[in-house]
Every structure is written in C-alpha cells, then in structure tokens.
Amino acid sequence: MRVLIVEDHRELAETVATGLRRDGMDVDLAFDGEQALDRAAQTDYDVIVLDRDLPRLHGDEVCRELTKDGGEARVLMLTAAASIADRVDGLGLGADDYLPKPFAFAELRARVQALARRDQPAVPPVLTHGDISLIPAQGVARRAGRRLDLTPKEMAVLELLLAARGAVVSAEELLERAWDEAADPFTNTVKVTVSRLRRKLGEPSVIETVPHAGYRI
Incomplete structure (x- = not known):
C-alpha cells in the first residue's frame, strides 16, 4: 500500500509515517x-492523509485538485477543527473520510486501511503457487506447511509475484510498489x-x- 502524508508539523508527520511503515x-x-x-502527480497513491491547514496552498485547494478529475487516491482529511460543519465541508470538497485532531494512531491506521480497500479488485484471501501459500x-x-520468516519487503515482493500469476514483474514495478521514495532507484x-x-x-x-525484463514465479 502506498500512502502520502501531507502535514506541515514535521514531527507529527514523521511519527505517523514511522507507525504506518511498521x-x-x-x-x-x-x-x-x-x-x-x-x-501526487508523480506517484500513484492508494491513500493520501491530508492536513487541512497547510502552508503555500491550503488543504481545501489540494483536496479539490486531487479529486476534480476523479483521481483514484482516497483522501483522509485531518484538521484541528472538530465541528460537524467542518467535517461536512471537508467531505464536500471530495475527501473520502475525515479525522479531527488530536487522533489516536490506531484509528488513523484503521481508517487508512479501510480506505485502501475501497473499489479495489477483490484479492484472494490466500495466494498460492504449488506448495507456497500467502495470506496477505x-x-x-x-511453504510445504512451514511458516517462512520474511521481512515486510520480502513479503511484499512475494505477494506481487504471486498475484501476477506467472507474468513477469519488472524490477522497476517491484521498487515502485514495495518501497517508498526513500529507496534509491540506482x-x-x-x-x-x-x-x-x-x-x-x-x-x-x-x-x-x-x-x-524482471522476475516471475
């Protein structure tokens, strides 16, 4: 899952990012x-967590721009204003969900996961190939009944290869979908x-x- 956190409070942004990466x-x-x-113009995100009060360009304008052409990314708006009117305004701008500050990280994580599942093709509950199985x-x-001790990146790569059902997955696609911008493409x-x-x-x-070309199972 690829997520963009848009938040001018750097410490909060880094804290949320660290938790989601875990x-x-x-x-x-x-x-x-x-x-x-x-x-957002350079990368296809599943979910964008968008603070409403942003410098340089207000979050309302960002939300309008992200959703005006039917963008596929789901938008979760954050704001310190917690009135019902503010929530209605945020959803009226095209946001898919709304979370007032301060928030519990567990709730933010659950909302991000729920948004990412919307309108996505159904993923089989178990991906298999021969004696290999993966429950995403x-x-x-x-493999052969033995649980594999995989890192999150290894798990993500295995899921992408299994989901491709024998088709070739390029290294570039693996890098884009299983890593974030911190990964060096070279x-x-x-x-x-x-x-x-x-x-x-x-x-x-x-x-x-x-x-x-890449890799395949």
Whole structure:
C-alpha cells in the first residue's frame, strides 16, 4: 500500500509515517500543499492523509485538485477543527473520510486501511503457487506447511509475484510498489531482496529471473 502524508508539523508527520511503515506500508511525506500536488502527480497513491491547514496552498485547494478529475487516491482529511460543519465541508470538497485532531494512531491506521480497500479488485484471501501459500491480510507465508520468516519487503515482493500469476514483474514495478521514495532507484535493493527471498523459500527454486525484463514465479 502506498500512502502520502501531507502535514506541515514535521514531527507529527514523521511519527505517523514511522507507525504506518511498521505496518508494512510505503509512506512518502509532503510538508505543504504545493509539494503534495507535485508528489501526487508523480506517484500513484492508494491513500493520501491530508492536513487541512497547510502552508503555500491550503488543504481545501489540494483536496479539490486531487479529486476534480476523479483521481483514484482516497483522501483522509485531518484538521484541528472538530465541528460537524467542518467535517461536512471537508467531505464536500471530495475527501473520502475525515479525522479531527488530536487522533489516536490506531484509528488513523484503521481508517487508512479501510480506505485502501475501497473499489479495489477483490484479492484472494490466500495466494498460492504449488506448495507456497500467502495470506496477505495476516502477513503469513508458508511453504510445504512451514511458516517462512520474511521481512515486510520480502513479503511484499512475494505477494506481487504471486498475484501476477506467472507474468513477469519488472524490477522497476517491484521498487515502485514495495518501497517508498526513500529507496534509491540506482541501488540493487530489489535484486538483493529477491535473492534473500529465494533463499528463504528454499529448493526447488520458484523465482525465475527473466533477463532485461524482471522476475516471475
């Protein structure tokens, strides 16, 4: 899941981002309205957590811009104003949900997860290939009944490869969908992660490297 946090209070933004990353989400940050629109134009986000009171460009204008052409990203608006009128205004701008400050992180996380599930194609509760199985909702992967000790990135790569059902997934797509903007596109992080995943999956090997194309199961 790719999430953009738009919040000018840097400490709060970093705290929220850290918590969501611990839950396996890929999180980018923007600290003003103009930066938020720049990032949204470059990256397809599942959810955008948008503070309403932003410098340079107000959150209301950002929300209008994000939703005017039927953008696919779901918008969760944050604000210190908690009146019903403020909530109605926020939803009227095109936001999908509204959360007043201060908020409990557990509630924000639950709302982000709920928004990300909207209008997405149904994901099989269990992804399988041969004796390999993965339950995305639980983050549990097994091979031949043995539970695999995978890192969040290894789990994300395995899910993308299994969901592709034998189609080739490029390294660029893996990097974009399983990592956030902190990942250096010029490093061999995908190659290293796939190599570790291969080792943990064991023999016989099921991940094939397709020269100049990517990887497939």
